[in-house]
Amino acid sequence: MEVDLLVCSASQLLTLASHGPKSGSAMSHLGLIQDGAVAVRGGQIVLVGPTAEVRAQVEAKEEFDAFGHVVMPGLVDPHTHLVFAGSRVDEFEMRLRGASYLEIMVGGGGIMSTVRATRKASLGELVEESGRRLDDLLAHGTTTAECKTGYGLSVDDELKMLTAIEELSCARALDVVPTFLGAHAVPEEYKERKDEYVQLVIDEMLPQVKGRARFCDVFCEKGAFDLEETRSVLARAKELGLGLKVHADEFGSLGGAHLAAELGAVSADHLVFTPEEDLKALARAGTMAVLLPGTTFGLGEGQYAPARRMIELGVPLALATDLNPGTCWCGSMPFIIALACRYMRLTPAEAVSASTINAAYAVGLGEKIGSLEPNKMADLIVLDTPDYRDLAYRFGGNLVTRVYKRGHLVWPRDN
C-alpha cells in the first residue's frame, strides 16, 4: 500500500487505543509499542504497529526516522479562554503585594477589565493577538483546543468572539472547538438586573450561536451564576442541540457538578471543592471531569482537585490549561501534565491519557482524535526523549520537536 508518510523506529510509540473514555486503571494503559511506527494516507492513520510489520506493508512517499524519540497523539486542550484582548499583569503584581480580590475589583480590575478590552478590540485585533497564543499551544504539542467566548457579554461582542474563534480555526494549523460562555459573568450594565441578563443569554444569545458553538458552558459559582440560573441556561442550550459543559466548584460548591451529571453534560470543569456524592454522580453519568491545575498554581493556591479519589471512583479525567489572562496565562499542556503529577498525584501515564484520548472525548471528538488508531486523524507529535515519562518529569522547557496535523508537518514551521 502506498502511504504519504511513515513515522518509524520510535523508541516508544503511544497509541492510547481505547473504545471510549478511559477511567480507573485503564488510564494507566497507553498502548505502548517499542520500536513503533505509524503510516498515514490522506491525512488519516492507516496502520500502527512495530516498525518491521508496518514497513513490510507500505511504500512511503515520505519517511521520518523517530529513533530515540517518543511518538504519541497530538495533545488536546479541552478548556481554554484563549481569545481575549489585553493583559492583567498589573493585577497580578497587586496580588503579589497583598491586594485582595475586592480591592482589585474596586480598582476596575478582574474579569471586567478583560471584558472592556475585548469589547474595544476589533475582530482583526482579536484574531491577531489570540493567534499568537494558538501558535504557542501548537509549539507545545496541542493539535486541538477548545475555546470559550465569555469576554463579550453582549449579543454583538459574544458573536464577535465566536467569529474570532471560527476564523482562528480556519487560519491556523490547530482545530479550535467553539464553546459559548455568555454566562461567564454579569456585565456591569446589568449589575442590578441579573435576571434580565440571564434572559438575554437564553432568549437572544443562545438562538444566535446555535449551529456555530458546539458547546454551551456556564460559570456556576458564588458571585457568578447560581444553580437555578445555570440550569435554565443549560436546559435551553440542550433544547437547541448544544453539548453542555459547566464551570463547577472552583472556589466552593453550589451543586454544579451534580447538575452536569443530571443534564448529561459532556464535562464538568475545575471540581476543586466537589463533594463525594457529586463525584459519584459524575462517575455514574460518565461525565468527564476536566481538571485545571494551572489555575490553582497560577493563583498561588494550595488546594488542587482530588484527582486520585476521582480515579478510585471511576470518574474519567481530562486535563486542560484553562488559558486565560486572570488566573492562568499558560498554553503548555506539558507543563499542566508536570503540575498534575506533582500536585494531584497522577502518574505520568494517567496524565498522558487525560491529555489525549480523554481530552478528545471532553470536546466531543473522541472518535476522531486523541489516539493513534486506523481511521483516526493523523494528529501526532514527536518528543525529544526516548521515555514518555519525561513529559511529566522534566518541565520548563519544551520536549516537543515535531507536530503533525492531519499528516502534515506544522511545527517547526521552517523545517
Ligand SMILES: [Zn+2]
Ligand atoms: Zn475556565
